[in-house]
Amino acid sequence: MASVLPQKNEEYGTKQYWDQRYSQEPPDASFDWFKSYEDVADILRELIPDRDARIVMLGCGNSKLSEEMYDDGYRHVVNTDYSGVLINNMRRLHEHTRPEMEWHEMDIRSLTFDADTFDVAIDKGTMDAMMTANGDVWDPPSNIIENCNREVDEVIR
Ligand SMILES: C[S@@+](CC[C@H](N)C(=O)[O-])C[C@H]1O[C@@H](n2cnc3c(N)ncnc32)[C@H](O)[C@@H]1O
Incomplete structure (x- = not known):
């Protein structure tokens, strides 16, 4: 298999x-x-004591976080990622074994869920991926600032 690493960080x-x-x-x-x-389970269980909490996973990728949270009792995990290839793979992998889990091809800068749909939003590594522009991390280009602000605005909507 060819390398999946990018040629440039951006x-x-x-x-x-x-x-x-x-x-x-x-x-x-x-x-x-x-x-x-496993690394963050203790913190998440403390922060999300209600196993019925409605959780949106922002940029889920093919991480095992969602399925492991589901198997730990969090049944309302709604996964989003803008890669349609990934979402189709993940839906096929989990639809029979974890039927309540949802998979949506969606850009986290413009979520199409109604306001107040979720109790918890989790972003692990996704905003980091949006911040990989060339240059000074303390003075990022305006499009990076705008992308991150759009994600935050959607989450607090
Ligand atoms: C570094 S990976 C992190 C994946 C996973 N959250 C984890 O912890 O392993 C970033 C993921 O975010 C997705 N992503 C990046 N920007 C996005 C955006 N604007 N909207 C939705 N998904 C995005 C990518 O497709 C990728 O699956």
Whole structure:
């Protein structure tokens, strides 16, 4: 299999890169950026004591976080990612074993859910991917600031 690493860091900020990466990988591949559920489970259980909480996963990728939260009792996990390739793979993988989990091809900068649909929003590594522009991280280009603000505005809507 060809390398799934981008030639330039900025490619992490493009849908084209993620679609290509997920097309190259086997449909049941999984990779957890930064931390696994095991690493953060204690904090999440404390912050989300209600297993019926409505949770939106922003840029779910093929991380195991959603399925492990589901298996830990969080039944209302709604996954979003702008890669259609990824969402189709994940839906096929989980539809029979985890039927209540939802998968939506959606850009987190313009979510199409109604206001007040969720109690909890989780972003693990997604805003980081949107911030991979060239230049000074303390003085990012205006489009990066705008993208991050759009995600935050959607989450607090
Ligand atoms: C670094 S991966 C993190 C995946 C996963 N959350 C994890 O922790 O392993 C970033 C993911 O966010 C998705 N993504 C990036 N920008 C997005 C956007 N604007 N809307 C929806 N998904 C996005 C990518 O397709 C990719 O699956």
